[in-house]
Amino acid sequence: MSNDLIALFLTLKLALLTTIILLVISPLIAWWLAKSTSKLRPFFEALVALPLVLPPTVLGFYLLLAFSPNYLPGQWWQSLTGTTLAFSFGGLLIGSIIYSLPFVVQPLQAGFVTLGNKELEAADTLGLSRWSKIRHIIIPMTKRSFMLAAVMGFAHTLGEFGVVLMIGGNIPGETQVLAISLFEHVEALEYQQAHQIAAGLLISSLVMLFVIYSVLQRQDKH
Amino acid sequence: MSLSIDISYQQSAHKISIATELPNQGISGIFGPSGVGKTTLLRFIAGLDNPMTGKISFNNQTWFKPAASVSPQQRKVGFVFQDSRLFPHLDVRSNLTLAQSQTKAPQLDQAALCEAFGIISLLDKRANKLSAGQQQRVAIVRSLLAQPSLLLLDEPLAALDRHSKQTIIQQLKEHSAKHQLPMIYVSHSANEIEQLCDNLLMLHHDGRIEFGESKQLLQHYLQQQASVVACDDKLQQITLTLTAEQYQHYRQRPHLFISDDKKE
Known part of the structure; x- marks a missing residue:
């Protein structure tokens, strides 16, 4: 199997795992941000949004330090697993989760704000438990936000470059994702291979966004 | 055995103190002009909000005291809101079934109740496609199907035409009597209160409250003003x-x- 194909599978695996993990943790964060009246909320909102404005290399740099055995998180990980997070798929996954967090949290937060309290109060007075409210009211009523969040998280992870370069390096089969592969081909003046990857990423991203916006538009009409 | 309320709360510029006992049978009314705090009181009884201080208990079970509030789920209080609040992503049937599925031992016949309240033909329609009056009728049936121990109704007939109002008032009276379900009915319509309620809690803008037999209180009220x-x-x-x-x-x-x- 060529390195590019390996990079493609690695990229899809990374994007899929990142999206799944983000869809588990983000609803809790988004719910708190949507409903909390705490004075600390703007700080945490800023923290979640940080990857939107921060150069990915800055995030990557600090993650690289955190993963190194010279600092506490890296030491703790090494004593637990005997390996380092830097230049590993696990490290890449953590970086991706942090980097794509706002792309998943923000659509969910907007959905939860729009949902309001009215239907939830009605559910309370009908005796629905917390889990029943999540299952029967919150998730179905914010379905479009979940769909948008999943696609944005997945598509954004596909195109990740800066963070991966800093913490993952360029190890085929372990940390070499498509964006890195593309960079490598360009450096080696292999423009034809570079074209294949670039056009592939461009078209797949466009198709994904087109499909999700079409689905959302169709839902609006119902 | 009754609903005992002894609370204080702020309503606009007035501090309102209410100390009364509502019977746990029949239909009690809460009457008063707009903005006097009728809905606020219902929300306290349901446990959706808490008053500043005081105590609320129902059949000797304390629902609210300072720093301790029983959740609406545990109170088993039904609430028909002014704005119906049906679940818009579900059809009418699913709205009703979801409510009924929360009861451990469903005793009500969903079809018969739908028939009585005239919503049989609406069962397969999406909740957000109904008119305001239809939504209110569905909301009432939904609350009844959850088999609450006390049903609160906040101006539920405001969006209904005259004929539908009469039908619903009759059905509510029959249901309350047949199933021994106490109801508290909020309205600023003396006509509805007179037809439906046995007892009446009257709230005034200046913070005064009166409680008594509904016909008598209404007569007195109308005579005065x-x-x-x-x-x-x-x-x-x-x-x-x-x-x-x-x-x-x-x-x-x-x-x-x-x-x-x-x-x-």
Whole structure:
């Protein structure tokens, strides 16, 4: 199997795992941000949004330090697993989760704000438990936000470059994702291979966004 | 055995203190002009909000005391909101089934209840496609199907036409009597209160409260400050101030429409 194909599978695996993990943790964060009246909320909102404005290399740099055995998180990980997070798929996954967090949290937060309290109060007075409210009211009523969040998280992870370069390096089969592969081909003046990857990423991203916006538009009409 | 309320809360500029006991049978009304805190009181009883201080208990079970509030789920209080609050992503049938599925031992026949409240033909429609009046009828049936121990109704008939109002009022009375379900009915319509309620808690703008037999209290209220809106023979709206006797007299004349909603 060529390195590019390996990079493609690695990229899809990374994007899929990142999206799944983000869809588990983000609803809790988004719910708190949507409903909390705490004075600390703007700080945490800023923290979640940080990857939107921060150069990915800055995030990557600090993650690289955190993963190194010279600092506490890296030491703790090494004593637990005997390996380092830097230049590993696990490290890449953590970086991706942090980097794509706002792309998943923000659509969910907007959905939860729009949902309001009215239907939830009605559910309370009908005796629905917390889990029943999540299952029967919150998730179905914010379905479009979940769909948008999943696609944005997945598509954004596909195109990740800066963070991966800093913490993952360029190890085929372990940390070499498509964006890195593309960079490598360009450096080696292999423009034809570079074209294949670039056009592939461009078209797949466009198709994904087109499909999700079409689905959302169709839902609006119902 | 009753609903005991002894609470204080802030409503606009007034601090309102209420200390009363509502019977746990039949239909009790809460009556008063807009903005006097009727909905606020219902929300306290349901556990959706908490008063500043005081105590609320139902059948000797404390629902609220300072720093301790029982959740609406544990209170088993049904609430028909002014704005119906059906789940818009579900059809009518699913709204009803979801409510009924929360009860451990469903005792009500969903189809019979739908028939009685005239919503059989709406069962397969999406909740957000119904008219306001239809939504309210579905909301009432949904609350009944959850088999609450106390049902609170916040001006549930505001969006209904005259004929539908009569039907629903009759059905609510029958249901309350048949299933021994106590109800608290909030309205600023003396007509609805008079037809439906046995007892009445009357709230005034200045923070005063009165509690007693509903017909008696309403008569007294209308005598004191009846201000009704009527139409004259040219169908122009005129405002009359009537004594209770005059009010009863005009209400019985079919050619003269009198709305007994008190206008501010």
